[in-house]
Amino acid sequence: MTLQIGILEGDDIGLEVVPETIKVMKAAAQKCGLSVNWHPVPIGMKAYKELGHTLPPGTLEKLDTLDGWVLGPIGHQAYPKGLPNAINPHPILRKHYDLFANIRPAKSYAGLPSIYNDVDLIIVRENNEGFPPDRNVFMGNGEFRPTPDMTIGIRVITRQGSRKVARAAFELARTRPRKTMTAVHKDTVFKLACGMFAEECRLMSKEYPDVTYNEVLVDTMAMKLVMKPQQFDVIVTTNTFGDILSDAAAGLVGGLGLAPGLSAGPDRAMAQATHGSAPDIAGKGIANPYAMIMSGQMLYAWLGHKHNEPKAVEAADLMEQAVEAVIREGKVLTGDLGGKASTREMGDAIAAKLA
Ligand code: ATP
Numbered sequence: 001m002t003l004q005i006g007i008l009e010g011d012d013i014g015l016e017v018v019p020e021t022i023k024v025m026k027a028a029a030q031k032c033g034l035s036v037n038w039h040p041v042p043i044g045m046k047a048y049k050e051l052g053h054t055l056p057p058g059t060l061e062k063l064d065t066l067d068g069w070v071l072g073p074i075g076h077q078a079y080p081k082g083l084p085n086a087i088n089p090h091p092i093l094r095k096h097y098d099l100f101a102n103i104r105p106a107k108s109y110a111g112l113p114s115i116y117n118d119v120d121l122i123i124v125r126e127n128n129e130g131f132p133p134d135r136n137v138f139m140g141n142g143e144f145r146p147t148p149d150m151t152i153g154i155r156v157i158t159r160q161g162s163r164k165v166a167r168a169a170f171e172l173a174r175t176r177p178r179k180t181m182t183a184v185h186k187d188t189v190f191k192l193a194c195g196m197f198a199e200e201c202r203l204m205s206k207e208y209p210d211v212t213y214n215e216v217l218v219d220t221m222a223m224k225l226v227m228k229p230q231q232f233d234v235i236v237t238t239n240t241f242g243d244i245l246s247d248a249a250a251g252l253v254g255g256l257g258l259a260p261g262l263s264a265g266p267d268r269a270m271a272q273a274t275h276g277s278a279p280d281i282a283g284k285g286i287a288n289p290y291a292m293i294m295s296g297q298m299l300y301a302w303l304g305h306k307h308n309e310p311k312a313v314e315a316a317d318l319m320e321q322a323v324e325a326v327i328r329e330g331k332v333l334t335g336d337l338g339g340k341a342s343t344r345e346m347g348d349a350i351a352a353k354l355a
Contacts, residue, residue: 001309002035005299006062006069008043012277013287013343014072015046020289020347021070021271021296027354028300028319034311039066043089044074054079055089060096067307068269068299072292075277091134093270094127099263100161101168102127102242103298104274106229106249106259109327113338114254121232122176123249124169125242126197127263129156132239157193157238162200168264169236170208176233180212181205184221184237184245197238218245225249246274257288257336262298269302271295285342288334293323293350322353 005025009018022038029036041062048054054076063069076088093099102125108114128135133142136156143153166183173181183201185194198215205213216224218241224231225245229252237245250259259274273291281287297319304312326332332349333339341349 001307002037003068003303003307003309003312004037004039004066005303006066007038007040008069008071009040009046010072010277011044011046011075011078012073012279012282014044014074014277014292016282016285016287016343017273017289017292018070018072020343020350021292023347024293024319024322024351024354025070025296025300025315027351028315028322029311031318031354032311032314034300034309034315039069041069043071045079048079048086053085054087055092059089060092063093063097063268066268068271068303070271070292070296070299073273073275073277075279075282078279088134091132094263095135097268097270098128098265099268099270100126100128100164101264102261103168103172103264104242104246104249104259104261105294105298106246106253108253109324111330112254112258112327112333114258115252116229119229119249119253121229121249122172122234123242123246124165124172124234124236125246126161126165126237126239128239129158129161130239131155155190155193157196159196159200162197163204166201166204166236169234170204170211173211173234174208178212178233179210180214180233181208182221182232182235183213183215184218184235184241185215186218186241188217194238201236221245222248225252250274255336256291257334258290260291260294260298262295262302264302269299269306271299285344286335287343288336289343289347289350290323290327290334290337293319293347297323318354319350322350325353326350 074090079086105122108119136142187194187198256275261274263270301316332341
C-alpha cells in the first residue's frame with residue numbers, strides 16, 4: 001500500500017524541526033521500500049499570512065483523505081486575538097478526528113544529560129475531555145465568570161472516553177516487555193469524575209489478564225515519578241493530569257527536546273511532539289529535532305499496525321535505531337543535549353544512518 005501522510009509545519013521551531021523529521025522519515029521509507037505520498041498542508045501563522053487563516057478552508061477536507069500527519073508545534077499565543085480566522089487549529093484537529101489518546105513516551109539514554117538514565121515509560125493521556133475549557137463543551141467554553149470575582153470551570157469525564165483511552169493504554173502495555181499498566185487518578189476527592197475513570201480502567205483490566213494492573217493517586221504519582229520513575233511502564237490518566245505528568249517525565253529524562261508524542265484516534269493519528277513552539281529559540285537553528293523525529297517514528301509504527309503494513313513498522317524500527325546510534329555516538333547533538341550541532345546537522349546525521 002501507499003501511505004498518505006500530511007506535513008503541517010506549525011509555527012516557530014516547527015518550521016525547523018518538521019523538515020528534519022520528514023527528511024528522516026523519507027530516508028527510512030526509502031531504505032525499506034515503504035511507499036508514501038507526502039502532502040504539505042498549510043497551517044498556523046504562515047497560513048494566516050499567506051492565506052488569511054490559521055486553519056485555511058479545505059484543510060480538514062484534505063486531511064480527511066490522509067492516513068495521518070506530522071503536526072509541528074502551534075504557537076497560538078502569538079496569533080492576533082479575537083479574530084475568527086486566527087484560531088488555534090490544534091483542538092479542532094483533535095476533536096474532529098477524535099484523537100482521544102495522546103501517547104507520550106519518556107525514555108532516557110545513557111550518555112545524555114538527564115536526572116535518570118534508566119527510565120522507559122509511556123504516559124497515555126486522555127485527549128478530548130477533562131478540564132481544558134476549549135474542548136469539553138460542544139459550543140461555548142467550559143470556563144465562565146458569572147461575577148467579576150468568581151470563575152467556574154467544568155471538567156468532563158465520560159464512560160465512553162475513559163474506556164477508549166483505557167483500551168488504547170492496555171493494548172500498548174500488552175506489546176511491552178513488562179506488560180504493566182498504572183491508572184492515575186484522584187478518586188478519593190473527585191469521587192464521581194475520577195471515580196468513573198477509575199471504574200472503567202478497572203473493568204477494562206479484566207479483559208487484559210496478561211497485563212499487570214495497578215492504580216496510583218495523582219499526587220502520590222508525582223512523588224513516585226520524581227523518586228523512582230523506573231518502576232513505571234505504561235501510565236494511563238485523564239487529560240490535565242497527563243499533561244502535567246508527561247512534562248515532569250520529560251524533565252526526568254533530559255527535557256522537552258526529548259519528549260515525542262502521538263495523538264491517535266479510531267482512524268487517523270497525528271505525530272506531535274510534547275513541546276510547544278519555543279518562540280524563545282525559534283529561527284536560531286538550535287532546536288532539538290529528536291522529539292519531532294521520534295513523533296514521526298511513532299506515526300509510522302501506528303500506521304504499520306493499523307494498516308497491517310510491515311514496511312511501516314520496519315521504517316519505525318529503522319528510525320529508532322538511527323536516532324539511538326546518533327545519540328550513542330554523541331558527536332552530533334544539539335545544545336540542550338550537551339552538544340554543539342544545529343537542528344539541521346542533527347537531522348542530517350540521523351538521516352545519514354538510514355542511507
Ligand atoms: P506550550 O504551552 O505550547 O506547550 P510551553 O510554553 O510549555 O509551550 P515550550 O514552547 O514547550 O513552552 O518551551 C518550553 C522551554 O523548552 C523553552 O525554554 C524552550 O526553548 C524549550 N524547548 C522546547 N522545545 C525544545 C526543543 N525541541 N529543543 C530545545 N529546547 C526546547
